[in-house]
Amino acid sequence: xxxxxxxxxxxxxxxxxxxxxxxxxxxxxxxxxxxxxxxxxxxxxxxxxxxxxxxxxxxxxxxxxxxxxxxxxxxxxxxxxxxxxxxxxxxxxxxxxxxxxxxxxxxxxxxxxxxxxxxxxxxxxxxxxxxxxxxxxxxxxxxxxxxxxxxxxxxxxxxxxxxxxxxxxxxxxxxxxxxxxxxxxxxxxxxxxxxxxxxxxxxxxxxxxxxxxxxxxxxxxxxxxxxxxxxxxxxxxxxxxxxxxxxxxxxxxxxxxxxxxxxxxxxxxxxxxxxxxxxxxxxxxxxxxxxxxxxxxxxx
Amino acid sequence: xxxxxxxxxxxxxxxxxxxxxxxxxxxxxxxxxxxxxxxxxxxxxxxxxxxxxxxxxxxxxxxxxxxxxxxxxxxxxxxxxxxxxxxxxxxxxxxxxxxxxxxxxxxxxxxxxxxxxxxxxxxxxxxxxxxxxxxxxxxxxxxxxxxxxxxxxxxxxxxxxxxxxxxxxxxxxxxxxxxxxxxxxxxxxxxxxxxxxxxxxxxxxxxxxxxxxxxxxxxxxxxxxxxxxxxxxxxxxxxxxxxxxxxxxxxxxxxxxxxxxxxxxxxxxxxxxxxxxxxxxxxxxxxxxxxxxxxxxxxx
Numbered sequence: 001x002x003x004x005x006x007x008x009x010x011x012x013x014x015x016x017x018x019x020x021x022x023x024x025x026x027x028x029x030x031x032x033x034x035x036x037x038x039x040x041x042x043x044x045x046x047x048x049x050x051x052x053x054x055x056x057x058x059x060x061x062x063x064x065x066x067x068x069x070x071x072x073x074x075x076x077x078x079x080x081x082x083x084x085x086x087x088x089x090x091x092x093x094x095x096x097x098x099x100x101x102x103x104x105x106x107x108x109x110x111x112x113x114x115x116x117x118x119x120x121x122x123x124x125x126x127x128x129x130x131x132x133x134x135x136x137x138x139x140x141x142x143x144x145x146x147x148x149x150x151x152x153x154x155x156x157x158x159x160x161x162x163x164x165x166x167x168x169x170x171x172x173x174x175x176x177x178x179x180x181x182x183x184x185x186x187x188x189x190x191x192x193x194x195x196x197x198x199x200x201x202x203x204x205x206x207x208x209x210x211x212x213x214x215x216x217x218x219x220x221x222x223x224x225x226x227x228x229x230x231x232x233x234x235x236x237x238x239x240x241x242x243x244x245x246x247x248x249x250x251x252x253x254x255x256x257x258x259x260x261x262x263x264x265x266x267x268x269x270x271x272x273x274x275x276x277x278x279x280x281x282x283x284x285x286x287x288x289x290x291x292x293x294x295x296x297x298x299x300x
Numbered sequence: 301x302x303x304x305x306x307x308x309x310x311x312x313x314x315x316x317x318x319x320x321x322x323x324x325x326x327x328x329x330x331x332x333x334x335x336x337x338x339x340x341x342x343x344x345x346x347x348x349x350x351x352x353x354x355x356x357x358x359x360x361x362x363x364x365x366x367x368x369x370x371x372x373x374x375x376x377x378x379x380x381x382x383x384x385x386x387x388x389x390x391x392x393x394x395x396x397x398x399x400x401x402x403x404x405x406x407x408x409x410x411x412x413x414x415x416x417x418x419x420x421x422x423x424x425x426x427x428x429x430x431x432x433x434x435x436x437x438x439x440x441x442x443x444x445x446x447x448x449x450x451x452x453x454x455x456x457x458x459x460x461x462x463x464x465x466x467x468x469x470x471x472x473x474x475x476x477x478x479x480x481x482x483x484x485x486x487x488x489x490x491x492x493x494x495x496x497x498x499x500x501x502x503x504x505x506x507x508x509x510x511x512x513x514x515x516x517x518x519x520x521x522x523x524x525x526x527x528x529x530x531x532x533x534x535x536x537x538x539x540x541x542x543x544x545x546x547x548x549x550x551x552x553x554x555x556x557x558x559x560x561x562x563x564x565x566x567x568x569x570x571x572x573x574x575x576x577x578x579x580x581x582x583x584x585x586x587x588x589x590x591x592x593x594x595x596x597x598x599x600x
Contacts, residue, residue, distance in 0.1 A: 024457070024458065026458075028462070028466070028482075029457060029458055029462050029465065031465055031469070032457045032461060032462060032465045033457060036457065087423075091419060091420075091423060094396075094419065095396075096394075096395075096414075096415035096416045096419060097416050097419065114396075115396035116396045116397050116468050117465070117468070119391060119394065119396060119397065119419070120391075120461050120464055120465060122423075123387075123391060123422075123423075123426065123461055124456055124457040124461045126423065126426055126427065127426065127452050127455050127456040127457070127461065128452065128456055128457065130430040130448055130451075130452045131448075131449055131452030131453055131456060133448075134434070134445045134448035134449040134452065135445070135449050140441070141440070141441035141442040141444070141445045142441040144441070144445050145434045145435070145441045145444050145445060145448075148430055148431075148433075148434035148445075148448050149431055149434040149435050151430075152427050152428065152430045152431030152434065153431055155427050156424055156427040156428055156431060157324070157329060157332045157333060157336065157424040157427070157428065158324065158329055161332060161420050161423055161424045161427065162328070162329050162332060164420055165329065165331055165332045165417070165420060166328070168416050168417070169331070182328075
């Protein structure tokens with residue numbers, strides 16, 4: 001299988017599992033589960049769950065364990081992190097935040113269900129993530145506590161939410177490379193780092209694999225953001241499923257405004273190399289290496 | 301000490317502990333922590349933390365253990381549940397929900413910090429609650445997992461958030477006693493039940509104490525709501541710190557619209573008796589009994 005096929009297969013596995021967590025159809029709670037399902041199952045690359053599962057496999061291979069088993073044990077964490085990612089998108093799209101009407105070519109949650117239900121669906125997904133991670137029966141209680149704690153720190157006020165706060169403040173002014181990197185390392189980087197570490201935890205990784213995972217996640221996460229910013233300038237709207245130029249229109253500082261497109265491409269390449277180097281010495285890392293290359297060359 | 305003194309002492313203990321969790325003053329994250337602190341330390345009865353601590357004491361007494369130690373071990377859970385309660389108030393006050401400008405006589409979070417920061421402060425407090433509960437070092441990992449899971453279920457889509465969804469739908473129509481009780485048992489009851497159970501978990505309570513705790517919480521939580529609804533009709537605005545008649549103005553169905561004030565008072569008394577009976581056979585339950593009586597007779 002090539003990397004796009006592997007990504008697709010994993011995404012289907014994760015989506016089937018996600019559905020189980022939000023399949024309540026009791027009419028009493030109908031709207032909230034409709035809204036949770038709508039956003040949670042609206043597609044996307046499922047990049048964070050992929051990293052969880054792949055690092056669990058890597059940890060198992062390192063331990064001489066069964067990679068498929070490790071992947072299964074990591075699946076609840078993969079779902080939990082996708083719930084958190086999805087909640088953050090719902091809340092980000094709200095009128096008081098980015099005020100977006102469309103996401104992946106579909107009406108955003110508040111456009112479809114109203115603002116109050118969108119707010120609550122986001123809250124419910126965030127809450128469900130911790131329910132899911134705390135009751136993973138395939139790993140130890142200690143590992144679940146570590147997973148919940150890591151998720152909360154990476155998603156919280158000095159993690160992803162902290163990044164959103166910086167982002168809101170940044171809208172009021174131009175800023176430089178250091179601030180942009182800091183903002184992105186919090187807003188998107190922390191959850192990608194979290195994904196890699198959750199896989200390590202689930203698979204019982206060594207300290208040395210954990211260090212490699214963090215380096216990989218840092219390079220991959222930053223490269224991902226740089227490519228996103230490039231695509232917002234030169235992407236194909238039909239392929240992307242969203243209008244290009246939205247960053248420029250809103251006067252946002254991005255990697256594509258702070259440097260030329262060629263410089264940004266070069267930077268994304270160096271970050272990708274950094275990610276690849278980080279796992280170069282790990283047995284079974286071929287898929288992670290292919291993933292990094294694929295994300296660099298993607299057109300959506 | 302009488303019950304108001306005990307309540308005050310416990311509230312101070314909890315507030316000192318809460319402050320530690322949100323004391324970050326790094327200017328980088330300044331606004332979000334300011335907003336978290338503002339709402340978390342804005343006073344209130346600290347009823348939920350009180351129940352956590354008191355049931356932990358009861359469980360210790362049942363076990364022949366040290367009640368003070370058990371209370372200490374329950375303190376992180378007491379803080380976690382107050383963070384969740386506070387986040388729910390911040391989000392409830394937002395323009396797309398109840399659109400309230402004042403809470404406890406102070407500007408609501410979005411009035412003070414803007415909508416986006418209020419949204420994020422709520423998200424951050426919810427997230428912080430799980431970070432806090434998962435890293436309680438004074439109990440076992442198993443207990444922490446149980447606590448996180450319980451908090452998430454009671455606060456989630458088939459708990460508190462489910463109650464908020466019903467409440468939003470209820471605004472569009474009049475409804476009867478069954479629906480009102482169901483709505484309140486979710487919207488406020490589940491978190492009060494959660495508080496009692498968290499104390500039981502932290503203190504290592506027996507199954508029989510857990511059953512008593514749930515019954516107590518059911519009676520107390522419902523009586524609390526009935527008294528709230530009565531005070532909204534006949535309370536003293538100066539004492540309450542908020543305008544009365546707001547439920548009637550918004551056409552809401554409450555225990556005070558569905559029955560006469562005398563009937564509601566009688567109902568609150570019966571619910572209080574139910575709570576008292578539930579813990580009547582437990583050693584050391586005097587404080588819980590006094591609490592139930594106090595909440596029935598309160599004027600704010």
